[in-house]
Amino acid sequence: MAEQRIQKVLADQGICSRREAERLIAAGKVKVNGHPVTLGDKMDPDYDKVMIDGQTQRIVRKRQYTYIMLHKPRGYLTTRSDDRGRKTVMDLVSDVPAMLRPVGRLDKDSEGLLLMTDDGAFINMLTHPSGGVGKLYRVTVNPRATEQQIIEMSSGVVLDDGVKTKPCVIHVVVDEPGRSVLEITLHEGRNRQIRRMCSAVGLQVVRLRRSAEGPVKLGMLQPGEYRELKKSEINALRNAAMKSAGKGESRAASPARRPGPLKKRTNSD
Missing domain, CATH: 3.30.2350.10 (Pseudouridine synthase)
Structure with a gap:
């Protein structure tokens, strides 16, 4: 899957709203693969791991149907x-x-x-x-x-x-x-x-x-x-x-x- 903005991934997964995700990112509470992120950064939901306040968030990979x-x-x-x-x-x-x-x-x-x-x-x-x-x-x-x-x-x-x-x-x-x-x-x-x-x-x-x-x-x-x-x-x-x-x-x-x-x-x- 192509990379997407982190706030979009969090919103699509139902973890939080996009606005709340932006607030958390701006507050430095979001990390991807252990590294702090900033607004505008992207992630690949199929491979990257995201954490909020030190808690790993479960990302459900969307199945590709035929x-x-x-x-x-x-x-x-x-x-x-x-x-x-x-x-x-x-x-x-x-x-x-x-x-x-x-x-x-x-x-x-x-x-x-x-x-x-x-x-x-x-x-x-x-x-x-x-x-x-x-x-x-x-x-x-x-x-x-x-x-x-x-x-x-x-x-x-x-x-x-x-x-x-x-x-x-x-x-x-x-x-x-x-x-x-x-x-x-x-x-x-x-x-x-x-x-x-x-x-x-x-x-x-x-x-x-x-x-x-x-x-x-x-x-x-x-x-x-x-x-x-x-x-x-x-x-x-x-x-x-x-x-x-x-x-x-x-x-x-x-x-x-x-x-x-x-x-x-x-x-x-």
């Missing part, structure tokens, strides 16, 4: 280990020097954006029901989805366990005889939810890919590849989770939209 985005391919389990020896997402990030955990999950037959980190608080923030960060999925179904089926799913359907899903947003991207391609935005994460929603209205999911989570998009990342999240993306996810929690997840469904110009889109399924 945040990555993985393009999960089909055929991989979203789990840290599997007692049957099947492939897991951990096989794809084995060279990352951190104890990563998936943020939520994608089932074995699904693909797309999967966030992973060793920051437990970050995981809890994004997966807690009050967070409700929207996740965008591109879903190919057959047969062709009717207007009524789309309205039913977007309004909320009763799943096979008797639980009704929350309203969601559905846009029709491709509308052809025998199949439809839908973009579905969910604010909840029940087990295999989209597949079960489609099954409840008589549709079969042929392909399912998560394209975005909150403000973070999969982009051109290829299956099996990963990259570190940018600081701006991490902050944006935190802000989205806090904003959603503040709204209490009260969201209305958007009407289904049949494709006009959307048919010209070239995104692959």
Whole structure:
């Protein structure tokens, strides 16, 4: 960690206020590595030892967390280990020097954006029901989805366990005889939810890919590849989770939209 002004370190650690720290330094009561300091002096909180009135102050080193985005391919389990020896997402990030955990999950037959980190608080923030960060999925179904089926799913359907899903947003991207391609935005994460929603209205999911989570998009990342999240993306996810929690997840469904110009889109399924 880079050097910081001593009064800032003391304030950040909660030892005293910055103003009080400045007063103590000016009074000659603060030493770093055994040497008296003056206002304006700096220290490295990762290595230097600070004393106030002869008492060593405990400095808590801030842990550096790892945040990555993985393009999960089909055929991989979203789990840290599997007692049957099947492939897991951990096989794809084995060279990352951190104890990563998936943020939520994608089932074995699904693909797309999967966030992973060793920051437990970050995981809890994004997966807690009050967070409700929207996740965008591109879903190919057959047969062709009717207007009524789309309205039913977007309004909320009763799943096979008797639980009704929350309203969601559905846009029709491709509308052809025998199949439809839908973009579905969910604010909840029940087990295999989209597949079960489609099954409840008589549709079969042929392909399912998560394209975005909150403000973070999969982009051109290829299956099996990963990259570190940018600081701006991490902050944006935190802000989205806090904003959603503040709204209490009260969201209305958007009407289904049949494709006009959307048919010209070239995104692959």
